[in-house]
Amino acid sequence: MNLRGIVAVSGKPGLYKVIGQNKSGFVLESLDAQKLKLVVNLSTAKLASLEDITVFGEDDDLKLVDILEKIKQSASVPDAKADGKTLRDFFREVAPSHDEDRVYGSDMKKIITWFNILKDLPLFNEEPTAGEQESQEELVDSEPVAQEEKSVNESKETKKAE
Numbered sequence: 261m262n263l264r265g266i267v268a269v270s271g272k273p274g275l276y277k278v279i280g281q282n283k284s285g286f287v288l289e290s291l292d293a294q295k296l297k298l299v300v301n302l303s304t305a306k307l308a309s310l311e312d313i314t315v316f317g318e319d320d321d322l323k324l325v326d327i328l329e330k331i332k333q334s335a336s337v338p339d340a341k342a343d344g345k346t347l348r349d350f351f352r353e354v355a356p357s358h359d360e361d362r363v364y365g366s367d368m369k370k371i372i373t374w375f376n377i378l379k380d381l382p383l384f385n386e387e388p389t390a391g392e393q394e395s396q397e398e399l400v401d402s403e404p405v406a407q408e409e410k411s412v413n414e415s416k417e418t419k420k421a422e
Contacts, residue, residue, distance in 0.1 A: 262383045263310040263325060266291070268374070270306040275377050291377055310374070315355060316362040322355055324371065330354040331375050340372040347372070 265278045267288065280287035282299065286307065290296040300307065314321035331337060331354050338346050344365040351358055351368050 263328075263378075266310045266378070266383075267307045268310065268313075269300055270308075272305075275310070275374055291381065315367070315371075316359040317355075317357050318359050319357060322358060327355050327371065328375055328378065331372070332379065337372060337375065340369045340376065 267276050267278060267286075269276060269288070275291045276288035276298075277291060278286050279289050279297070284303070285299060285301040285305070287297065287299050290298075310324055313324040315324060315327060316322075334350075334354055338350050347365055347368040348360070350372075351363070
């Protein structure tokens with residue numbers, strides 16, 4: 261499963277593919293039939309790459325990619341609008357070691373909705389190449405530094421304002 265470049269945007273429904281980058285943020289295209297394009301400013305919106313999302317586990321966090329793979333192998337997937345008990349039972353099958361106290365029904369609904377969006381895409385069945393995995397790891401390693409620098413700059417601006 262190759263989810264490179266697929267992101268979720270806080271405050272916006274659905275999933276998006278990163279198609280470009282500019283000075284202020286990223287250019288995204290929705291994965292639905294409308295193929296809506298939008299520019300997301302990183303100072304106002306939060307992006308989460310599906311490759312990096314984890315679900316709370318009892319011992320270790322579970323990768324979303326692994327859960328989606330198990331859902332793909334599952335015989336039947338409940339509707340995202342199903343009741344909480346049905347969703348919880350399904351998640352006990354596909355992610356048996358998830359933390360039931362910290363994984364909410366809304367999280368399970370979101371994951372199933374994302375699965376329904378992704379299952380028909382060709383990238384859902386292809387494997388990432390070794391080069392893509394390495395470049396993704398480099399990108400992930402460099403992101404916390406940028407966030408730390410931003411928080412340092414914000415604290416300096418706060419002190420100046422005082």
